[in-house]
Amino acid sequence: MKKDLSAIEAKYEAQKIAFGPMYFQSVIALRDLGILQFISNHRKGVSIETIIEQVEVSEYGVNLLLEAAEILGVVEIENDVVKISKTGFFLLKDEMTRVNMNFMNDVCYLGAKNMTESIVKGKPEGLKVLGDWPTIYEGLSILPEPAKTSWFEFDHYYSDNAFPDALKIVFRKKPKLLFDVGGNTGKWSFACCDHDPDVKIKVLDLPVQLNVAKGNATAKGLLDRIEFHAIDLLDASQKIPQGADVIWMSQFLDCFSKEEIIQILKNACQAASENTTLFILEPFFDNQNYPAAHYSLVATSLYFTIMANGNSKMYRLEVMKDLVVQAGFEVVETYPLIGDSYHTILECRKKQA
Numbered sequence: 001m002k003k004d005l006s007a008i009e010a011k012y013e014a015q016k017i018a019f020g021p022m023y024f025q026s027v028i029a030l031r032d033l034g035i036l037q038f039i040s041n042h043r044k045g046v047s048i049e050t051i052i053e054q055v056e057v058s059e060y061g062v063n064l065l066l067e068a069a070e071i072l073g074v075v076e077i078e079n080d081v082v083k084i085s086k087t088g089f090f091l092l093k094d095e096m097t098r099v100n101m102n103f104m105n106d107v108c109y110l111g112a113k114n115m116t117e118s119i120v121k122g123k124p125e126g127l128k129v130l131g132d133w134p135t136i137y138e139g140l141s142i143l144p145e146p147a148k149t150s151w152f153e154f155d156h157y158y159s160d161n162a163f164p165d166a167l168k169i170v171f172r173k174k175p176k177l178l179f180d181v182g183g184n185t186g187k188w189s190f191a192c193c194d195h196d197p198d199v200k201i202k203v204l205d206l207p208v209q210l211n212v213a214k215g216n217a218t219a220k221g222l223l224d225r226i227e228f229h230a231i232d233l234l235d236a237s238q239k240i241p242q243g244a245d246v247i248w249m250s251q252f253l254d255c256f257s258k259e260e261i262i263q264i265l266k267n268a269c270q271a272a273s274e275n276t277t278l279f280i281l282e283p284f285f286d287n288q289n290y291p292a293a294h295y296s297l298v299a300t301s302l303y304f305t306i307m308a309n310g311n312s313k314m315y316r317l318e319v320m321k322d323l324v325v326q327a328g329f330e331v332v333e334t335y336p337l338i339g340d341s342y343h344t345i346l347e348c349r350k351k352q353a
């Protein structure tokens with residue numbers, strides 16, 4: 001954003017914020033009513049009259065949504081002929097945009113009204129629109145639809161892209177036993193089993209998540225290679241067991257406040273030997289190549305505030321490195337922006353006395 005706006009420009013920018021939520025919903029309606037797809041099917045443009053005739057939406061509805069879409073730059077209109085713009089194309093076809101839009105609409109939108117209260121109380125006050133849990137993690141596998149599908153698509157979209165390169169890094173030293181901390185549905189553990197036929201895994205997560213991971217592992221016939229360890233890592237008395245060659249934390253530490261991260265990493269430190277490698281995979285918002293990624297990650301922090309737990313966020317790379325050191329590890333290697341993903345891997349070792 002340029003800094004030296006004129007007063008007229010600044011006033012316009014302020015209105016974009018004031019009316020932002022309603023414009024957002026107008027694009028959801030344009031998409032869900034099939035109008036955007038219909039326009040996109042006519043590369044050379046299509047008349048407003050034809051749109052009204054062909055899609056089952058009133059003249060009032062079509063005109064209203066097109067007027068909003070034109071302001072947003074989602075469509076271009078000239079002499080009553082409508083064409084999809086580049087932005088409109090991304091809204092319709094780009095996977096990251098689809099996943100982000102659905103996450104916003106299905107998981108965050110209603111709860112976002114509780115932003116101020118969430119910050120004041122340090123609790124996810126918006127979460128009550130989805131269910132009665134202290135944090136979203138107790139409810140993940142039992143979220144109402146469409147929130148559940150949108151949450152998992154959002155989570156998996158970001159971590160899945162990182163897996164192929166992450167596997168190469170993590171398996172360089174051929175670990176025999178890997179702990180997947182916050183292993184969720186088990187996707188990473190299954191990818192590890194595919195990658196190395198000898199590796200054994202222990203998935204550590206809250207009990208409600210382990211039920212899902214265990215069900216998935218059963219379906220894949222992997223119960224002889226994957227064990228499950230129920231743990232609440234916010235309870236410092238619950239110890240991570242010893243014996244891992246690799247402790248893996250993927251998109252996990254961003255679920256916690258700085259104080260909680262230190263506590264969890266200290267727990268990992270007591271479980272680690274001098275031969276254990278701790279790998280942390282995180283999307284750091286200040287270490288991105290594209291402004292769309294930085295923008296999305298900062299918005300994800302706001303989701304943590306209102307819906308997830310009220311006290312966590314996406315972090316800067318150096319902040320996470322500092323927490324790692326405070327907990328008793330040293331960062332021996334940093335792998336920035338691996339593969340096609342938004343993630344950095346920190347390879348850490350227990351600091352030797």
Ligand SMILES: C[S@@+](CC[C@H](N)C(=O)[O-])C[C@H]1O[C@@H](n2cnc3c(N)ncnc32)[C@H](O)[C@@H]1O
Nearest residue numbers: 137159182184205206209231232233234250251
């Ligand atoms: C954002 S998901 C990350 C999932 C997966 N590792 C990935 O990269 O897609 C965070 C995971 O941490 C787990 N989790 C959250 N709070 C936890 C806690 N207090 N103790 C143990 N696991 C927790 C959640 O159940 C969830 O599976």
